[in-house]
Amino acid sequence: MKPKIKGQNVGYIFISPLIIYLFSLSIYPMIRVLYMSFFSVQPTLHAGEIFIGFENYIKVFNDPLFYISLQNTIIFVAGSVFFHLLLGLFLALLINKLTHNLFKNVCRTIILIPIAITPVAVAWMWKMIYHPAFSFVPLIFNALNLDITWALLAYPETALTAVTITNIWHATPYYMLYWLAALQSISPEIYEASEVDGANMQQRFRYITLPQLKIFFIFFACWDIINTFMYWDLVWVMTRGGPGYSTEILATYIYKQAFQALNFGYASALGSVGFLVMATVSSVLIYMMRERG
Amino acid sequence: MSEPKKVDRRKFIYAGLGAVALIAIGAAAYVAMNPPVVTQTVTTSTTVPTTSVVTTTVPTTTVVTTTVPTTSTPSEKVEITFMDWTLTEIPFKYTAIKMFEESHPNIKIKPIETPYEGYFDKLVTQHVAGSPPDVFALIPEENWKLAEAGVQYPLDDFIRAEGPKFKEQFVKAAWDMGVWKGQVMNLPWRFGCSCFFLNKKVFRDAGVAIPTKLESWEQIRELAIEIKKNSPPEVYGIGFPGSKTDLGTSWFWYAFLFQNGAELIREDGTVGFNTPEGIESLQFLVDLLRKDKVVPPEVTAYGDNEIKDAFGMGRIAMWHNGPWMIIGILSAHPECEIEVRLMPTRKRDGSPAGGTQYAMSPMCKHKNEAWEFIKFMTSYPIISVMAKDGIYVPPRYDVMEDSYFHIPPISVFIEQAKLPGTHVIGNYPEFMVISDYIQTAQQQAYLGQKTVKEALAWAEEQCNKVLAPHYKK
Numbered sequence: 113m114k115p116k117i118k119g120q121n122v123g124y125i126f127i128s129p130l131i132i133y134l135f136s137l138s139i140y141p142m143i144r145v146l147y148m149s150f151f152s153v154q155p156t157l158h159a160g161e162i163f164i165g166f167e168n169y170i171k172v173f174n175d176p177l178f179y180i181s182l183q184n185t186i187i188f189v190a191g192s193v194f195f196h197l198l199l200g201l202f203l204a205l206l207i208n209k210l211t212h213n214l215f216k217n218v219c220r221t222i223i224l225i226p227i228a229i230t231p232v233a234v235a236w237m238w239k240m241i242y243h244p245a246f247s248f249v250p251l252i253f254n255a256l257n258l259d260i261t262w263a264l265l266a267y268p269e270t271a272l273t274a275v276t277i278t279n280i281w282h283a284t285p286y287y288m289l290y291w292l293a294a295l296q297s298i299s300p301e302i303y304e305a306s307e308v309d310g311a312n313m314q315q316r317f318r319y320i321t322l323p324q325l326k327i328f329f330i331f332f333a334c335w336d337i338i339n340t341f342m343y344w345d346l347v348w349v350m351t352r353g354g355p356g357y358s359t360e361i362l363a364t365y366i367y368k369q370a371f372q373a374l375n376f377g378y379a380s381a382l383g384s385v386g387f388l389v390m391a392t393v394s395s396v397l398i399y400m401m402r403e404r405g
Numbered sequence: 406m407s408e409p410k411k412v413d414r415r416k417f418i419y420a421g422l423g424a425v426a427l428i429a430i431g432a433a434a435y436v437a438m439n440p441p442v443v444t445q446t447v448t449t450s451t452t453v454p455t456t457s458v459v460t461t462t463v464p465t466t467t468v469v470t471t472t473v474p475t476t477s478t479p480s481e482k483v484e485i486t487f488m489d490w491t492l493t494e495i496p497f498k499y500t501a502i503k504m505f506e507e508s509h510p511n512i513k514i515k516p517i518e519t520p521y522e523g524y525f526d527k528l529v530t531q532h533v534a535g536s537p538p539d540v541f542a543l544i545p546e547e548n549w550k551l552a553e554a555g556v557q558y559p560l561d562d563f564i565r566a567e568g569p570k571f572k573e574q575f576v577k578a579a580w581d582m583g584v585w586k587g588q589v590m591n592l593p594w595r596f597g598c599s600c601f602f603l604n605k606k607v608f609r610d611a612g613v614a615i616p617t618k619l620e621s622w623e624q625i626r627e628l629a630i631e632i633k634k635n636s637p638p639e640v641y642g643i644g645f646p647g648s649k650t651d652l653g654t655s656w657f658w659y660a661f662l663f664q665n666g667a668e669l670i671r672e673d674g675t676v677g678f679n680t681p682e683g684i685e686s687l688q689f690l691v692d693l694l695r696k697d698k699v700v701p702p703e704v705t706a707y708g709d710n711e712i713k714d715a716f717g718m719g720r721i722a723m724w725h726n727g728p729w730m731i732i733g734i735l736s737a738h739p740e741c742e743i744e745v746r747l748m749p750t751r752k753r754d755g756s757p758a759g760g761t762q763y764a765m766s767p768m769c770k771h772k773n774e775a776w777e778f779i780k781f782m783t784s785y786p787i788i789s790v791m792a793k794d795g796i797y798v799p800p801r802y803d804v805m806e807d808s809y810f811h812i813p814p815i816s817v818f819i820e821q822a823k824l825p826g827t828h829v830i831g832n833y834p835e836f837m838v839i840s841d842y843i844q845t846a847q848q849q850a851y852l853g854q855k856t857v858k859e860a861l862a863w864a865e866e867q868c869n870k871v872l873a874p875h876y877k878k
Contacts, residue, residue: 126419129426155554156834157874244703245639245715263703266647268852353841354649355705355848371526372837373871374554 142387149380156374168381178382180357181365182389184272185341188361191276192283192343193336197329199280200287207288208295220292227285235349238278239265242350268358271351275359278346283339287332294328295321327401334397341390362386483771484513485778488528488538490521491761497790498782505781512774525551532556532766539769540778543591543762545582546652546831546840551764552585553834553875558767559588563776576822579800582829583762591764592783593800594791597727598758598827599660600817601749602734605742607722611635619749622661622689625723629699632722642699644721645690646707647851653709653726654844656757656830660725660748661686663755663828670833674876678843679865682752688857691850704851717741727759728797728818745814747821754826760800798822834875842867 149168151161172178203223210216226234240246244263253260264274298321306316344363347353353360353368362382370379492498502514517538519527525547531537532554543551551557560583564571572580576596583591601619608615611632619625629642636642646653659669665686668677677683694700701707701715713730715721717738725748734741748756763779765772781787785803792799793809798818804810805819821827833839846864849855855863 122416122420126423129423129430132430156550157553159555243706243711245701245707245711245718245720261703263706266703266706268854349650352649354845355647355852356845356854368838368841371529372841373835374529374550 145380149384151377153376168378172381181360181362185361189340192279192340195280196287199284201291203288204291224285226282231345234282235346239350268355271359298324330401334394482511483774486515486538487540488517489542490524492518501787537766539775546836548832549834552590557590557764576800591762593762594783596760596798596800598756598822599725600821601725601746603744604722619746633699643723644712646712647704648708649844650708659757664751666752674872676865676868679861745817754824756827757830758827835871839868
């Protein structure tokens with residue numbers, strides 16, 4: 113008699129591709145990086161891996177460039193996340209308010225154009241927009257007789273802001289979509305009831321919309337922090353961490369250590385510490401999310 | 406009689422989707438491990454000498470005879486994988502591959518075109534994974550790192566078997582690009598050094614005569630000031646990059662460093678740029694930028710590509726770089742009129758040089774056949790066509806004798822390449838790491854964040870720390 117396959121076991125077959133993907137492309141690399149961080153792995157100096165314990169981590173915490181890159185990363189992430197969520201919500205509210213379907217779809221499509229462009233192309237495009245000789249912006253300033261120097265990537269004071277603005281432009285449409293979905297999950301009957309009670313638009317937004325969106329805010333913030341923390345493409349193409357180290361973020365520093373210096377052990381330690389920082393921040397946000405149910 | 410078992414349609418569809426997903430993942434993994442080969446049908450009317458017997462008198466008064474083998478002894482058929490980022494840039498290489506296969510029927514070449522961006526990351530990753538290409542292109546900036554990491558196989562035994570005159574066919578500076586701790590790790594196929602480019606139209610519009618020779622730094626400074634004075638505000642007398650997005654920033658400075666008698670890396674592995682001569686050379690550039698104001702002020706926004714475009718557009722009158730830039734300028738700005746001049750001298754002549762080489766992987770299973778391919782691709786008939794197509798200095802003396810290379814602008818680059826002060830840069834350990842420190846120091850000096858002395862002292866400290874383990878006795 114053939115054994116029957118139980119109904120619930122069939123589910124494991126369906127989720128096996130995802131498990132294979134997660135394990136091979138996420139979990140195994142993380143374990144491997146953590147493992148390598150306790151070894152000296154420098155093919156240009158010696159063959160193989162030499163166990164050195166916590167030496168790489170001690171080096172990380174004594175490395176001034178680690179702190180510079182971490183500081184830049186925090187500024188980059190904080191600025192990006194703040195505006196991603198704020199502008200994304202603003203755009204979602206605008207789109208959600210539109211009643212004419214065709215116009216709504218056209219507006220949404222136009223707003224979504226940035227996410228259709230690959231990050232490298234975005235970086236090159238904005239590099240030219242910021243350039244003093246090749247951008248249209250100085251032409252506008254000249255036409256308006258404004259004596260403004262337009263070279264945001266040339267100076268340490270403005271380079272990180274310029275890269276952050278580029279990231280905001282590129283990724284905000286994602287969050288507009290997320291917020292739009294969140295807004296559309298709020299039952300319209302609540303709004304109808306509030307209108308009957310005489311609530312105006314501001315009151316509806318403050319007492320109905322915002323509380324309903326709080327849980328989504330924490331989730332989106334957590335998601336955005338994780339994504340932006342290891343963002344590499346824009347900075348690498350636009351500035352390579354310069355001028356000086358004003359745009360050197362953790363991702364570019366790790367890349368330089370791994371692929372320019374071939375110092376895989378140290379790069380792994382940097383990555384592990386960066387992961388720890390990111391995990392701590394995300395855990396706090398997830399805790400807050402749980403607290404709010 | 407029992408009823409036939411009913412198949413639940415929904416479960417059947419889900420199971421099917423799961424199977425399709427598994428197959429798709431497997432297919433993607435297979436394709437990733439075996440990237441499709443881009444084959445090109447190239448029609449070329451280039452006349453390629455199929456045999457060449459060239460007798461050339463080289464500076465050491467040795468007579469060298471070069472013969473391209475047209476037959477090979479048939480043996481077991483082997484495949485050699487060949488990775489290069491210039492296969493599309495120089496389509497003739499596909500013709501060369503066909504020529505090689507015709508003359509070596511037992512060897513099949515599998516070309517792998519890989520974009521330059523990320524090329525060396527891919528090469529290192531492939532090596533670590535145990536599946537590197539048999540033959541690959543590289544630049545001298547990566548030579549030391551790849552040699553130390555065991556990515557290259559030394560070619561000394563093969564070269565010795567070719568006889569003592571084999572090495573003498575190659576320009577010494579070009580040959581030295583592939584040397585690592587006394588071993589020859591690769592052969593050069595492209596070579597070049599910097600010469601000054603002058604934009605004729607900018608000079609003409611400013612009413613400044615184009616000099617027949619650049620004699621000194623002071624002359625360059627005076628020309629730049631004169632051009633700036635007589636040109637619209639957006640035009641500058643001289644341009645140089647200051648960005649970290651490529652190696653152009655340090656390349657530009659090295660010419661003046663060498664001309665002032667300083668070194669980049671000494672024999673003992675310490676840096677040689679933090680000397681009075683080195684400081685003076687960088688100070689010259691800083692003064693052009695901050696005191697004379699003849700350089701675009703937002704210098705740290707310019708990489709080589711931006712300077713190239715600014716030069717082509719007529720925003721910059723003078724710049725120096727290698728012959729490979731000329732095609733790039735003219736393809737984007739065909740109206741640009743370029744004059745090329747030898748580099749000025751100060752305490753001595755000096756110009757940075759670089760190029761491209763071919764190397765073999767130690768994991769190559771058919772090293773003899775790979776060597777035959779490398780030898781072929783760096784032989785007289787192949788180099789003579791590629792050098793003409795690409796406007797670069799051939800790394801071989803016999804090719805230089807061709808009348809094509811006696812005409813400017815290439816003849817100027819060849820004259821510069823033969824001078825003793827032409828230094829190949831890049832063939833040092835940790836070159837990319839050192840370059841990052843040097844370019845950071847340059848940026849700090851250009852922006853006025855540090856004095857030149859402070860910036861170079863900081864760079865010296867960082868670079869020596871990085872270099873020390875490689876020169877330990």
